[in-house]
Amino acid sequence: MALENTTEAALARSLIAQSEEFDHGSSEKADLLDRAVIAADRSGSVAVQFEARNERLTEAVFSGEDELALALFAWCQHITDTRPDIINQTSILWPSKWILPMLPEFSRISQKQIDAIGADMAKRFEAQNLSRRPVHAKRSEVYAVQGKMQQAREFWDKAVAEPRDRYADCAACEHSYSIRLLAQEGRYEEMIAAAQPILDGEMFCSQVPHIDLPQIMLAQYALGRKDEARDLYKRSYRLVRSNMDYTQLVALLIEFKVAENELKDAAVVAVRHLPWLVQIKPDKLKMHYMRALHCLLLAIADNAKVKSLQVTEWLISLLDALEGVFEAAPQNADPALRVTLLTSQIRKAGMTITASLDARNANDYFSRQWHAPAFTYVKP
Numbered sequence: 001m002a003l004e005n006t007t008e009a010a011l012a013r014s015l016i017a018q019s020e021e022f023d024h025g026s027s028e029k030a031d032l033l034d035r036a037v038i039a040a041d042r043s044g045s046v047a048v049q050f051e052a053r054n055e056r057l058t059e060a061v062f063s064g065e066d067e068l069a070l071a072l073f074a075w076c077q078h079i080t081d082t083r084p085d086i087i088n089q090t091s092i093l094w095p096s097k098w099i100l101p102m103l104p105e106f107s108r109i110s111q112k113q114i115d116a117i118g119a120d121m122a123k124r125f126e127a128q129n130l131s132r133r134p135v136h137a138k139r140s141e142v143y144a145v146q147g148k149m150q151q152a153r154e155f156w157d158k159a160v161a162e163p164r165d166r167y168a169d170c171a172a173c174e175h176s177y178s179i180r181l182l183a184q185e186g187r188y189e190e191m192i193a194a195a196q197p198i199l200d201g202e203m204f205c206s207q208v209p210h211i212d213l214p215q216i217m218l219a220q221y222a223l224g225r226k227d228e229a230r231d232l233y234k235r236s237y238r239l240v241r242s243n244m245d246y247t248q249l250v251a252l253l254i255e256f257k258v259a260e261n262e263l264k265d266a267a268v269v270a271v272r273h274l275p276w277l278v279q280i281k282p283d284k285l286k287m288h289y290m291r292a293l294h295c296l297l298l299a300i301a302d303n304a305k306v307k308s309l310q311v312t313e314w315l316i317s318l319l320d321a322l323e324g325v326f327e328a329a330p331q332n333a334d335p336a337l338r339v340t341l342l343t344s345q346i347r348k349a350g351m352t353i354t355a356s357l358d359a360r361n362a363n364d365y366f367s368r369q370w371h372a373p374a375f376t377y378v379k380p
Contacts, residue, residue, distance in 0.1 A: 004045045005045075008039045009043035012040040015039060019055065024245070025243035025244065029059055030059055033056040036052040046086050050091070054091065057069055057073055057095055061098045062245055064247060064285075066102050076092060076095060077095075089127070093124060094167065096121040096124065100121055100141070105284035108283075109360075118139055137168075139151075139155040140159060143155060144181060146363070149185055153181065156181060176198065176208045179194045179216075180212065180215050188219040210239040210246065211249065214252045214256075244280060248289070252374050261303075263303065267317070278325060287366060287369070294346050296318075298343060304336060316335070319339070
């Protein structure tokens with residue numbers, strides 16, 4: 001057996017320690033952990049290789065690098081199974097909780113694969129004689145992603161009936177999911193009442209209230225409490241604007257600005273985060289961002305029907321940016337034609353994704369999502 005390089009092992013651990021100074025989603029954190037993985041491989045230590053990849057996996061999960069997270073998880077799972085003499089069998093439990101709800105966001109991952117990984121997670125928790133709370137909770141999240149709300153509610157009720165242990169999500173994360181589930185069920189009054197501890201800052205963590213405020217804003221808007229929704233917009237955007245993991249939430253905020261007929265503001269945000277659409281891999285996130293772009297372009301076209309299309313700097317910037325991704329029309333074409341062609345191209349791309357997701361899920365949930373933007377837009 002080759003000797004371990006202790007210098008490289010120490011370097012890997014030093015880089016991991018340095019990465020802890022940076023927030024999830026920062027390029028500095030990702031770079032340090034990438035370098036840690038390289039040093040770990042040079043060290044020859046399986047334990048250090050696992051440690052470095054596990055840290056990089058965590059960063060990938062919380063920074064929107066979902067495809068990288070899947071690849072790293074597969075490696076960590078394999079090493080856990082093949083080197084039980086070195087890797088503690090509980091080391092893979094937390095990563096499995098993060099990965100399972102991520103799977104249904106990719107249309108290429110079959111239902112059979114999702115079910116198999118869910119069963120594997122359950123088996124691992126049972127082998128350690130642990131609470132089934134995390135297993136049921138993550139199954140609920142899978143069903144919620146797929147729009148299978150009856151099963152999502154059933155498994156969430158099972159989850160909260162099980163005891164909490166060290167593998168349960170934190171109290172803030174669990175409460176966050178419970179209110180988002182209420183929102184997805186359309187139970188807005190209950191959702192807003194239950195969200196009060198989060199709104200008041202009594203419950204929080206690294207992702208709470210980030211993932212909740214846009215959903216609370218949506219519930220308030222749906223109930224006609226538009227002033228309250230507007231008050232939450234800036235607070236929401238500040239929290240989600242710097243992390244690609246929140247792509248769907250940024251899309252929701254774009255749709256809010258469209259509903260408010262603040263098209264310039266919507267366009268500025270859409271262009272700012274358009275690189276995320278190119279970088280992200282999950283089909284679900286791509287679909288939601290495309291839906292927001294589609295809503296924005298439809299609103300621009302509707303405004304042009306009432307008063308001729310105003311060729312403004314922000315509009316040209318939007319069209320130029322979108323054509324850099326979708327290549328719908330030459331940039332010197334008439335702006336109205338560019339809007340029409342881009343609308344058609346984005347609709348086609350978005351509906352292709354919805355069809356793939358729905359085919360895997362055996363329902364029409366994402367098709368209905370595409371045709372029902374989050375906020376009600378009133379034509380001028």
